[in-house]
Amino acid sequence: MRRTRVRLPLLAALASACAVVAATTVGNSAASAPKTLDWPHYGNDLGGMRYQDVDQITTKNVTQLAPAWIFHTNVMNDDTSFEAQPIVVNGVVFIASPHDHVFAVDGQTGKPKWTYNPTDMPPLFQLALCCGQTSRGVAVGGGSVFLARMDDVLVSLDAKTGKVRWKTRLANWHEKYAENMAPQYVNGLVLVGSSGGEYEKRGFIAAYDAKSGRQVWRFWTTQPGTWGGNAWKTGGADVWVTPEVDPKLGLVYVHTGNASPDVNGSKRQGKDLYTTSILALSLKTGALRWHFQEVHHDLWDYDSAQPAQLYTVVRNGTSIPVIGHANKDGFYFELDRRTGKPVLPVTERKVPTSPSWQHPYPTQPTTNTVLIPQTVTGNVLGVQNAKMWTPPQQTPLLEQPGAEMSGPEWTPGAYSPRTHYAYIPAGGYSPWVYHATPKQVDTYGSTGSPPQVVAQGNINSYGLFDAVNTQTGKIAWRTRTAAVADSGVAIGGDLVFWGHDDGTFVAQNAKTGKVLWTWHSNLPGIGGANGAAAVYVAGGHEYVVAPFGGSAHIRGDTGPSVSPLGDALIAFSLPVGHTDTLPNITADPVQVPVAAPANYQDVSYPPRSAKVVPIDTHDFNYYPRRFTVRAGQLVAIQLTNTGLLPAGLAVNLPTEAVGLATPVPPDKQAYLVFTAPAKPGNYAFFDSVQPDKYYAPNGVMHVTKR
Numbered sequence: 001m002r003r004t005r006v007r008l009p010l011l012a013a014l015a016s017a018c019a020v021v022a023a024t025t026v027g028n029s030a031a032s033a034p035k036t037l038d039w040p041h042y043g044n045d046l047g048g049m050r051y052q053d054v055d056q057i058t059t060k061n062v063t064q065l066a067p068a069w070i071f072h073t074n075v076m077n078d079d080t081s082f083e084a085q086p087i088v089v090n091g092v093v094f095i096a097s098p099h100d101h102v103f104a105v106d107g108q109t110g111k112p113k114w115t116y117n118p119t120d121m122p123p124l125f126q127l128a129l130c131c132g133q134t135s136r137g138v139a140v141g142g143g144s145v146f147l148a149r150m151d152d153v154l155v156s157l158d159a160k161t162g163k164v165r166w167k168t169r170l171a172n173w174h175e176k177y178a179e180n181m182a183p184q185y186v187n188g189l190v191l192v193g194s195s196g197g198e199y200e201k202r203g204f205i206a207a208y209d210a211k212s213g214r215q216v217w218r219f220w221t222t223q224p225g226t227w228g229g230n231a232w233k234t235g236g237a238d239v240w241v242t243p244e245v246d247p248k249l250g251l252v253y254v255h256t257g258n259a260s261p262d263v264n265g266s267k268r269q270g271k272d273l274y275t276t277s278i279l280a281l282s283l284k285t286g287a288l289r290w291h292f293q294e295v296h297h298d299l300w301d302y303d304s305a306q307p308a309q310l311y312t313v314v315r316n317g318t319s320i321p322v323i324g325h326a327n328k329d330g331f332y333f334e335l336d337r338r339t340g341k342p343v344l345p346v347t348e349r350k351v352p353t354s355p356s357w358q359h360p361y362p363t364q365p366t367t368n369t370v371l372i373p374q375t376v377t378g379n380v381l382g383v384q385n386a387k388m389w390t391p392p393q394q395t396p397l398l399e400q401p402g403a404e405m406s407g408p409e410w411t412p413g414a415y416s417p418r419t420h421y422a423y424i425p426a427g428g429y430s431p432w433v434y435h436a437t438p439k440q441v442d443t444y445g446s447t448g449s450p451p452q453v454v455a456q457g458n459i460n461s462y463g464l465f466d467a468v469n470t471q472t473g474k475i476a477w478r479t480r481t482a483a484v485a486d487s488g489v490a491i492g493g494d495l496v497f498w499g500h501d502d503g504t505f506v507a508q509n510a511k512t513g514k515v516l517w518t519w520h521s522n523l524p525g526i527g528g529a530n531g532a533a534a535v536y537v538a539g540g541h542e543y544v545v546a547p548f549g550g551s552a553h554i555r556g557d558t559g560p561s562v563s564p565l566g567d568a569l570i571a572f573s574l575p576v577g578h579t580d581t582l583p584n585i586t587a588d589p590v591q592v593p594v595a596a597p598a599n600y601q602d603v604s605y606p607p608r609s610a611k612v613v614p615i616d617t618h619d620f621n622y623y624p625r626r627f628t629v630r631a632g633q634l635v636a637i638q639l640t641n642t643g644l645l646p647a648g649l650a651v652n653l654p655t656e657a658v659g660l661a662t663p664v665p666p667d668k669q670a671y672l673v674f675t676a677p678a679k680p681g682n683y684a685f686f687d688s689v690q691p692d693k694y695y696a697p698n699g700v701m702h703v704t705k706r
Contacts, residue, residue: 082549527566
């Protein structure tokens with residue numbers, strides 16, 4: 001067993017980094033909380049409300065909230081995102097690292113009880129990870145902890161010891177499937193979906209027997225007949241966010257991802273069911289009961305990524321069980337979760353239908369509950385502003401919302417039965433540049449980019465956090481932030497807890513939206529607050545625990561300072577029983593290999609004896625994507641960048657990956673020189689600028705015999 005280092009710095013050292021830290025004891029506050037109160041599922045309850053009915057921390061004393069302990073996973077690099085949901089059972093906090101370790105931590109002290117090290121994983125660079133190295137957490141049930149690893153392995157661990165009970169393979173990572181979602185445990189089943197929509201994979205969700213790991217059922221999320229030709233076979237619609245469950249109705253609620261290719265619809269005419277949809281499946285059999293598509297023939301990456309909440313509304317004196325969901329396009333939907341019929345009115349709005357080669361669907365579902373701006377107010381030099389729903393085309397267009405960080409993302413919202421409000425990290429205002437051409441239908445097929453990395457302009461992005469009155473569909477209150485709102489939400493009594501990209505953590509009055517408490521620290525290892533919090537009670541004391549590790553995806557899009565890198569899990573509580581020392585613990589897990597490519601020095605001219613292979617790159621593609629050389633032949637790839645962003649190139653060889661030492665700027669070229677492998681076969685090449693092997697352009701080098 002690897003040992004863990006424990007540091008106990010003075011609490012005063014941390015106090016200077018906190019906006020408010022109490023130095024006094026709150027009398028009798030423990031009397032308002034039970035001895036133990038768990039957060040047993042991803043959304044606390046199976047319906048994903050993320051609400052805890054506890055009142056030890058209140059609107060009156062929350063200003064005294066301070067760190068009770070800090071646990072550092074010791075797992076972080078430039079490509080990690082600490083987005084895991086803490087699960088709390090019997091006073092033990094279970095948390096996954098961005099590299100699929102699992103830590104069981106004492107909820108009162110932060111001291112680790114055991115660590116699971118995934119020592120049999122392949123180097124992470126080999127995996128098709130679209131958006132950074134991350135795990136969104138574990139599921140706990142039946143005495144086991146369940147983890148869906150990035151290499152498509154579902155693992156069952158003994159909850160008391162961390163020992164492996166069983167493993168089962170969900171998919172083949174060699175085929176560009178990956179896992180990063182937190183599974184859901186219910187009634188002896190483990191529910192887990194898939195990632196891979198960016199790589200033209202067919203999405204699915206499956207149920208596994210919690211005791212044996214045997215697959216019970218699998219539902220494929222693309223429906224033949226609603227796509228052009230056989231596009232459904234590679235159509236995406238992945239399920240990479242934890243589903244909700246209504247055990248009484250026996251239904252699982254699934255929200256699906258974007259279509260593939262992403263923003264190019266030239267080969268997938270039709271509605272493209274069941275992309276960007278809410279699905280209700282039988283918990284027992286996986287059979288489809290109903291579906292509601294939130295975006296038809298998605299061309300903008302408006303996937304249904306944010307988790308939903310199950311709650312009840314009253315209409316005309318009748319109680320209706322609903323599922324509430326915020327789509328990335330900025331509309332909030334309420335559906336009768338028994339039938340899928342809208343409870344908040346839905347209108348099919350006519351939308352632009354040009355260019356015709358995109359096969360745009362003529363209407364799109366809209367509601368009167370709009371969470372974010374849906375028009376562009378700024379400008380980007382040389383880019384045309386366009387109305388929402390304008391299909392991407394050869395002319396670059398600036399649209400709001402964009403493909404990323406402009407609308408509700410994977411970060412879960414919450415619902416309070418006290419206020420009847422849904423609390424939505426809604427993204428905000430951050431328009432994107434879209435560009436597509438009809439012939440580019442492989443890999444991403446086209447591009448969507450934050451305008452700040454494409455050209456200078458007057459964008460003035462900002463974030464929005466919305467509270468929606470679910471009984472009326474109206475916005476009850478709204479908080480505007482400097483950066484887009486991209487953090488999970490947790491509710492404890494009358495308080496809403498969530499974080500900011502820069503690592504600020506806040507508590508707001510759930511009824512009014514007034515910010516009552518703010519915390520921030522510049523101590524090492526405390527990064528962006530982009531994960532999801534949990535509220536629990538251990539030893540009679542209420543805690544709020546959240547990861548502070550930042551998001552690689554946000555850093556990649558907007559810069560390293562926006563979502564700082566970290567590895568900290570921090571539990572906050574009132575200062576009852578606090579001493580003058582703060583437990584600050586650093587784990588010592590077995591590190592997972594990453595294995596980035598070895599860089600070769602770029603050359604201005606190829607050697608005379610080399611075979612020159614000219615490759616052009618733009619719009620997330622290489623041209624050509626396949627070339628042939630002889631075994632042992634000296635090769636010089638001439639990479640010419642005619643795109644808008646810096647590009648790179650690396651080649652997988654038998655013993656290592658070699659690549660250009662520096663990115664190639666737009667309108668420039670460089671040569672990568674290497675010797676082809678002695679063994680004939682197919683070897684991948686890919687964009688080494690991106691954090692993951694398959695994130696952007698990729699192709700195949702075919703090696704023949706001498």
